[in-house]
Amino acid sequence: MALLELRDLEVAFRTREGIVRAVNDVSLSLDRGRTLGLVGESGSGKTVTALTILGLTRSEQTEIAGEVLLDGVDLVTLPESELRDLRGRRVGMVFQDPLSSLHPMYRIGWQIAEAVRAHERVSKKAARARAVELIRGVGIPSPEARVDAYPHELSGGMRQRVMIAMALALDPDVLIADEPTSALDVTVQAQILELLARLQSETGMALLVVSHDLGVIAEHADEVVVMYAGRVVEQGTRDEVIGAAIHPYTLGLLESIPHVDGPRMAQLTPIPGSPPSAVDLPPGCAFHPRCTYARPSCAELVPALLRVGPDHRVACPVLAPTSPLTPDKPRR
Ligand SMILES: Nc1ncnc2c1ncn2[C@@H]1O[C@H](COP(=O)(O)OP(=O)(O)OP(=O)(O)O)[C@@H](O)[C@H]1O
């Protein structure tokens, strides 16, 4: 049994503008010690997927269907009180914007110590000592001095590290890192991902890394899930998705990765156009208006995610028209 498994997850928000189907039929699985990269442009549903795992999208206006299984227990139907107990402790999350998740008025050491004390019965002194160790563990220089810093005194990259330290204080089985890299420069991005990889090798935790950057994901993920407009368009192992990509959107993302060693920006070919609005999705395959391979039929049916390799699935009737195996599930 996988540690974490999403089965046909659907999340829809009722808004004044209409129903936003932010996540449709997302299925994925993640094991201990493994890293799964969730990639896609802005608005593709990555954060909503991540938040829904922790039950953080629950509200009167939200409809959630499908399953989120943690060791076989469905979190979608779990009562809020039980979910609260498991949040952070079993599934930790590092949010997209560390400034909004750190309290600006408290020193970082105190905030980490509080996280430690929420998890273990230890004295304030022991919790502070543990905070210093956690700060050291995430590679922040002079931890004894930095423990007394306020969030605004740290750089964006350092704040990300503080967030990671807080999440690790609870020793989670799964750590979800939502875009640990946005708004950070490329070198800092790479350092944060290397840090996560090291921490993973020390703790054996499973990592779910969310990013728009397929280049970042390519280096660190064992499995890759590519989302477009709330749906999975391609998924599989890193070798399948990065090494043998089929979906035009994945191909476009791969082409838009800047090559560090190539002539500067020379190979950068951005995907034409921009992602659609979630309240007004194009009919059929949502990517068809931007797709160079599109045929008229692409505007008619939402393509099924067909299996094309052992773990490889692609939703494109043009480039992956037939499946040697049966489709997972017919799509609406
Ligand atoms: N609470 C909400 N109510 C209504 N719509 C929402 C809500 N949260 C997210 N959405 C919409 O759901 C869609 C997916 O949003 P999401 O934040 O998951 O995108 P993302 O892939 O994380 O993008 P980014 O890369 O910019 O972080 C977007 O169209 C967004 O506007």
Ligand SMILES: [Mg+2]
């Ligand atoms: Mg997001």
